Amino acid sequence: MRTPPLPGDQWGEEEDAALAGMLPRRLRNPEGAGNALGTLIRHPELTKAFLGLNVHLLFRSTLPPRLRELAILRIAKRRDCSYEWLHHVLVAAKEGMTEAEIEAAGEGRADGELERAVLRAVDELDGDSNLSDLTWAELSEHLDERQRMDLIFTIGTYITLSIAFNALGVRPEHER
The missing domain is CATH 1.20.1290.10 (AhpD-like)
Structure with a gap:
């Protein structure tokens, strides 16, 4: 992997908030988020912005x-x-x-x-x-x-x- 998922000891409130629109609290961690979201979360602001559109396309389209x-x-x-x-x-x-x-x-x-x-x-x-x-x-x-x-x-x-x-x-x- 060129950019591996963010290690668990680096996850905080900003990462949790960025994933809140996509994942329930129990999955907002390195294991629950998986490789894709775990990698994207390295840039929480971008991830939060992107997930708004992605959530629409997956769940409200x-x-x-x-x-x-x-x-x-x-x-x-x-x-x-x-x-x-x-x-x-x-x-x-x-x-x-x-x-x-x-x-x-x-x-x-x-x-x-x-x-x-x-x-x-x-x-x-x-x-x-x-x-x-x-x-x-x-x-x-x-x-x-x-x-x-x-x-x-x-x-x-x-x-x-x-x-x-x-x-x-x-x-x-x-x-x-």
Whole structure:
């Protein structure tokens, strides 16, 4: 790891406050927070600001959880981010996705028109920072304005997280 999680003896009130919007008190520690948040907490002000958006995308988004996970899995594969991939494989499975669907999402494949459009949106935004008119039209047939906005921000946020986790060297917990 280039930037390891903050050691427990360096956690204090500032770190606790930065994680308060995301984690219950019992998890606001090096073991409970895990490698990703344990690393990000080295910059408490940035972490607190970022988690406001991330909490919305994970827990308050208008986007259905399955579509969110499809997008995140595709991003994780495109960005070769093992932390995001391994973490969101578990989340996707909890959302009812099969192992075959999870692997297909990583490869940019899905059965339904909307799911294919979501995966294409990831590829387009990650490649050109824009959506084609075709993709926008297909998303618009199934998602309302707020859902489309949540999708775009989910894609952008998880691209950013993948960059950060890769550059900082965040590893999945079992590699700690």
